[in-house]
Amino acid sequence: MAEASGGLGLGSGLGLGPGLRERTRRAVRAELMTVAMDLFARKGYDATTIDEIAAVAGMSRSSFFRYFASKEDVVLDHLDALGESLAEALAQRPAGEDAWTALRRAFDVLLAYHARDPQGARGLRQMLDGNPALRARNLDKQCGWHDRLIPHIAARLGPAPDPGPADTGINARPEAVIGAALACLEAAKRAWMAAGCRAPLDKVLDDVMRTVRPGAF
Amino acid sequence: MAEASGGLGLGSGLGLGPGLRERTRRAVRAELMTVAMDLFARKGYDATTIDEIAAVAGMSRSSFFRYFASKEDVVLDHLDALGESLAEALAQRPAGEDAWTALRRAFDVLLAYHARDPQGARGLRQMLDGNPALRARNLDKQCGWHDRLIPHIAARLGPAPDPGPADTGINARPEAVIGAALACLEAAKRAWMAAGCRAPLDKVLDDVMRTVRPGAF
DNA sequence: CCCAACACTGCACTCAGTTCCAGATTAGGA
């Protein structure tokens, strides 16, 4: 876009941060998120309006929309970054490892994120359960993770293992394997939540992924 | 309606139909759906307002909301019934069948629904891809299917097969198995769509579910 | 034949999200 003249000079020349403008932008975003999450926790998601968030953060409604495209994004924005780190973790698994094990180990990144703030994760989960649209968007974001993971898993599965008697010419296996693994993760989290968060989550996930592990591996 | 006078207390007394009121209600609902889907197909989902739908259907905006709680529901309402028939199909599988095979066979109900109107299914799919909120809600609805299927799958898996060395006391296996199977279905449909709908969908699903089939079965 | 239940409508309202404009700020080059 127009960042050619402005942003490039400082950023590329010194190669340090992403430039002052970008840094302040991130800071404002972060504060906006903090303020919003606090209000959501106290008043509930639906009962909190964007006007309130903006007012508490000391800015206008218009400015809010310069930082987040929607109210939902304030809550779910971090999921994009999380998906990115998941893909990274998967990429760095040893080449010989089978797809299922690699996925399980990559999930450790998410579990770590989860373990760092269990109470926050719990609160977020309850917020999702209370708002259908929010819960739906959450699922959608997680589905976006598939696409990032496909190339890595496809490489581990090989091009076309056993075409079978009636080959369709369509290979949906990588996506299915990823989907199955993510379903395990989701099931583990839900059961863990439903049971009041006793027992370590990673053990639950281990148990589940051992049960569902495809026989092909 | 001549049958009104000679009614003999037909509706309530004999317990056959759901009563005239309910029947007309269903009819209006159906027509509203037809009208809306037609407009969506011609103008696009976002570009079609509820006012338009109501106008074409010959009623007021207020009345529209008496039949559908939201615009999205017009599109996704049938998914509830579909989940119900899926659960029924699963319940009627032979008792000895393993969980994975039972799920695969139960999916035949969905494939049949799909095969009955491939073009409509394709159009609906494209509509979902074009609208994030709609796609998200679609996922959410399908997640609602889990809960209906859990009891049936839990019964087939048995209470606690092999508790493992570090038992957590949390059993997320049924949900995970269901999630994995649904992920296969979703992956098959997506790949099938992406490939332009050549090759029979059921073969793609067979291939995928054979690959992902848990080794435990 | 009656009446309670239900159907339909219009209206006013809230809130999310978009678009446009005008002014303030500031980064970085001349």
Add this chain to the structure above:
DNA sequence: TCCTAATCTGGAACTGAGTGCAGTGTTGGG
């Protein structure tokens, strides 16, 4: 130092979804 262009900001006006209500039919069924 000053200039300029990009970005940030606030505000107003707008659309459309969804809610609540109050008034007015309409009819199913006893």
